[in-house]
Amino acid sequence: MAYLPVRATPGSRREGLGPYRPDAPWLAVRVSAPPQDGKANEAIFALLAKALDLPVSHLRVTRGQSSRLKTIAIACDDPENALKRLAQALDCSPQIAFTVDRLSTDE
Numbered sequence: 486m487a488y489l490p491v492r493a494t495p496g497s498r499r500e501g502l503g504p505y506r507p508d509a510p511w512l513a514v515r516v517s518a519p520p521q522d523g524k525a526n527e528a529i530f531a532l533l534a535k536a537l538d539l540p541v542s543h544l545r546v547t548r549g550q551s552s553r554l555k556t557i558a559i560a561c562d563d564p565e566n567a568l569k570r571l572a573q574a575l576d577c578s579p580q581i582a583f584t585v586d587r588l589s590t591d592e
Contacts, residue, residue, distance in 0.1 A: 487564035488547065489533070489557045489571075495525035502532055505575045511554065512575075526550070533557065536574035537567050 490511040497515035504513065516528035526546055534541045539561060549555035561567045 487559040487561060487567055489559060491529065491555050491557055493520075493525060493529055493553050493555060495520040495528075495553075500528070500532065502536055502571075503575045520551075526555075529555075529557070533559075533571075537561070537570050539567070 491514045492509070492511045494513065494515045496519050497517055500516050502512060502514055506513070514529050514532060516525050516532065518524040518528035527541075530541045530544045533544055537543075537559065539559070543560040545558050545560075547556045547558045559567060
């Protein structure tokens with residue numbers, strides 16, 4: 486299990502991940518979907534799933550369901566490889582604020 490802190494910008498004119506900022510404790514995610522009825526979260530999942538090459542069903546919000554600052558849990562067999570795919574999507578090195586962790590009861 487891997488956890489990704491994100492800062493969501495719903496209702497954006499342009500969708501996308503990043504830009505990567507080494508000084509930020511989260512990944513910026515811009516989506517055009519409004520922050521209503523979970524639509525923005527679904528759009529965030531779609532962007533991340535594409536970047537990680539994982540099904541959307543492998544992503545869930547563990548913190549910040551209705552907040553801009555969220556923690557996304559990523560269920561994957563190889564978190565290190567997922568980190569590399571995300572870094573490639575962001576065109577940066579894998580040293581991003583992405584913590585690889587054991588499955589935890591702390592959410």
